[in-house]
Amino acid sequence: MLPNPTVPPTLLRLLNHFWPCFTRPTFTVFAALVTGLIAHTGTRTVCGMLTGAGLARAWPHDRAHAFFAQRRWNPDRLGQTAARLVVQTCTAPGEALTLAVDDTLVKRSGSTVFARSRQHDGAAPGPAKLGWGVCFVVTALAVRVRGRDRALALPTLARCWRPAPAPAPRLSACARTACALEHARHRHDQAHRGLRMRLEAEAALPRGHRLPGTDPKPALHRRLTESQHALARARADHDTALEQVLEPAGAGTPHPTKTETAIALGARQARLFGDRMIHVVADAAYHSPALRALPPNMTWTFRLMSSAVLSAPAPPARPGTPTRPGRPAISGARLGTPDRIARRAAFTPTRVPGRSIAAIECRWARSLGRTPVRLVLVRQDAGTRPYDLALLTTDTTSPAEQVVERYADRWPIETCFQDARAHLGLEQARNRTRAAVERTVPLQLLTYSLVVLWYHHHGNAAADVDARRCAHPWYGSKTAPAFADMLAALRREIIDHRISARVDDLRVVRLIREIVHDWLAIAA
Structure with a gap:
């Protein structure tokens, strides 16, 4: 059992939600290490947590x-x-969720550290964006907590990603099953459309008449049944491929890409919240043919590269015209690159003065096949470039401005990584084994979410902002607490609990608190 002063009751009530994930002794260690990670101001190694x-x-x-x-x-x-805690605490029932996706390189030294390699590091100085470390693909829910107008990204799932030791094939297993599922859906739609057209044509005939030739209805019914079975098999194969993405890669097992790992993590949360729409926002690196088979309640929005070539949607078949032989067209006329599209697009003003927006229905046949997508272009009216931001989204129903605002909520995941490094020691652990490496970073990111959730329930944003502006007069424009303020408030709660659990005299408790808080401010 934990000593009484270790975990304050307000934090323990939050940690008790994770009780079913552990045995009794392991939960005791979990509660202690999370509290130690929050309270410690030195190096956040495993011994530092203790x-x-x-x-x-x-x-x-x-x-x-x-x-x-x-x-x-x-x-x-x-x-x-x-x-589940984030959704229940920070969102309204039935509200759509914004899921930010990104990867971060956790710098680690030592040749025996599991999954350590030289990989892309967007935060590295200089033109060569490379560094030694372990890469993690992270998903975070973008929510607005009490006391803040801007969103915070609260990490949920994180997965260690390793680059493939050999050149990867053109299409991975997950992308192949996504393409097969796309073809199965198209064939099922064709069979259903053919049967419906036959029934509509027969219904239009006078009583006692029928269409010339043999009756094709049994054949059409048989084709529809076969396409339904093929669609079910393709969907099961794709679900299996997504689950295999999250399984540990062994010898000879193909390594998934970052995009496929992010899709698998997002699909797991889409199943978790089946009654809500989940809008995933990612940067330009997160696109793949695997996006052709997203769950029904999930959309994907990413920044489009400037060299992508888009096309118009395939024109619908004219009624009464004979069916042309061969596979139907995936896309229509070529539209060109985003730069060329922006020069001909019709921009409309937005609610933000000085900015205009345009939305174009299109297809990206080379990557996303026949998946309906929409190109959203944003530009500054005073600028000289054709566009400043190009987004491609599978959400074809939401307003274009809402898509841009949703994509803006992706940036807090970058500040989450920075705060986790600065205040939670994201790169300070020294463990090397596979299990330890794959668990330490997710626990530290989880602690970030727990600190924000605790502050949402028990924090005093106005008092903390006033105290920071009083202690640091140069923060005159500060109106919302930062993560550092939330962490400091929880540390004070932990210290007050430890003091009050040992000392009975309130006057002595108050004096000790003032002294300890002064030392804590110096240490921080």
Whole structure:
């Protein structure tokens, strides 16, 4: 059991939601390490978490290391539980969810660290954006918490990603099953359309008449049944491929791409919230043929590269014209690159002065096949470029301005990574084994979400902002608490709990609090 002063009751009530994910002894270690990670102001190694919990002299450090390297618990279950908490706490019933997707390189040193390699690092200085470390693909729910007008990205699921040791094939297993599912859907739609046209034509005939030739209805029914079976098989194969993406890659197993990993993580949360629409927003690197088979309640929006060539939708067949032999057209006339489209597009003013927007229905046949997509272009009226931002989205029903506002909520995941590095020691762990590496970073990102959720319930945004502006007069325009303010408030709660649990005299407690808070401000 934990010593009484270790975890304050307000934080323990939040951590109790994760009780089903652990055994009783493992949950005790989980609660202690999360509290230590929040309270510690030094290096946030595993031993640093134990020190921050005040258990360095009560527990052997092997107990903390074994929690990451040996104990049985799944970080995905923690992420799904955190996602439920975020949705229940920060969103209205039935509200659509915005899921930000990105990857981050956690810098690690040592040749024996699992999955460490030289990979792309967008935050690296200089033109060569490369660094040594372990890459994690992260999904985060963009929500607005109490006291803030702008969104915060609360991490939910994170998965360690390794680059393929050999050149990857043109289409991976997940992309192939997505293309097969797309073809199966198209064939099913064709069979259903053919049967409906036959029934409509027969219904239009006078009583006692029928269409010339043999009766094709049995053949059409048989074709529709076969297409339904083929569609069910293709959907099952694609679901299996998505689950295999999240399974540990062994020897000879093809490594999934970052986009496929993000799709698998997003699809898992789409099943978790089947009654809500999930709008995924990602940067320009997250596009793949695997996007052709998204779940029905999930859309995908990403920044389009300037070299992409788009086409118009395929024109509908004219009624009464004979069916042409061969496969029907995927797309229509060539529209060109976003630059060429923007020069001919009709822009309309937005609610933001000085900005205009245009939306064009199109297809990206080379990557997304016949998937209906929409190109959203944004430009500054005073600028000289044809456009400043090009977004491609599978959401063809929402207003264009809403798509842009939704994409703007992707940026908080970048600040989440920065805050996790600066305040939660995202790159300071020293473990090397596979289980420890794959669990430590998700737990630290989960702690970020827990701090924000705790502050949403128990924080005082106005008082914290006033205190920061009083202590730092140069923050005159500060109106909302930052993550550092939320973390400081929770640290004060932990310290107050530890002091009040040991000292009975309120005057002494108040004096100790003032002294400790001053030392905490110096240490931070």
